[in-house]
Amino acid sequence: MTYDTNNIFARILRGEIPCKKVYEDDLVLAFHDIAPHAPVHILVIPKGAYINQADFGTRASADEIAALYRAVANIATDLGLHETGFRTIANTGLNGGQEVPHFHVHILGGGALGPMLS
Numbered sequence: 001m002t003y004d005t006n007n008i009f010a011r012i013l014r015g016e017i018p019c020k021k022v023y024e025d026d027l028v029l030a031f032h033d034i035a036p037h038a039p040v041h042i043l044v045i046p047k048g049a050y051i052n053q054a055d056f057g058t059r060a061s062a063d064e065i066a067a068l069y070r071a072v073a074n075i076a077t078d079l080g081l082h083e084t085g086f087r088t089i090a091n092t093g094l095n096g097g098q099e100v101p102h103f104h105v106h107i108l109g110g111g112a113l114g115p116m117l118s
């Protein structure tokens with residue numbers, strides 16, 4: 001599987017599609033999900049071209065991996081979610097229900113989320 005350079009998140013990274021930015025550094029961009037599934041729903045993405053979590057985990061540098069997960073923690077802390085609780089999800093591939101083929105971590109919070117598996 002090759003990386004689709006025209007996927008929606010690649011276009012957001014290139015500035016071709018707007019987003020409501022929450023955080024950005026050299027390696028990471030985070031923005032609000034366009035169709036939130038919780039009162040707070042943020043997407044955290046690496047700037048590198050990685051298809052999914054398996055691709056990111058095997059090919060990304062230690063700096064990229066650290067930056068991504070540091071951003072997840074810092075965003076949750078900055079939004080006060082670490083006090084009330086939150087959930088992270090990284091859908092991967094067809095069976096994982098991944099729609100956008102650029103690796104992303106969902107941060108969901110701001111209210112009770114209910115059981116994840118039912």
Ligand code: 5GP
Binds near residue numbers: 031098
């Ligand atoms: P996935 O199902 O791939 O894990 O999640 C993709 C997420 O991207 C969905 O929650 C969807 O609402 C969000 N999304 C799709 N298109 C856009 C867009 O153009 N802008 C933003 N901000 N989010 C999007």
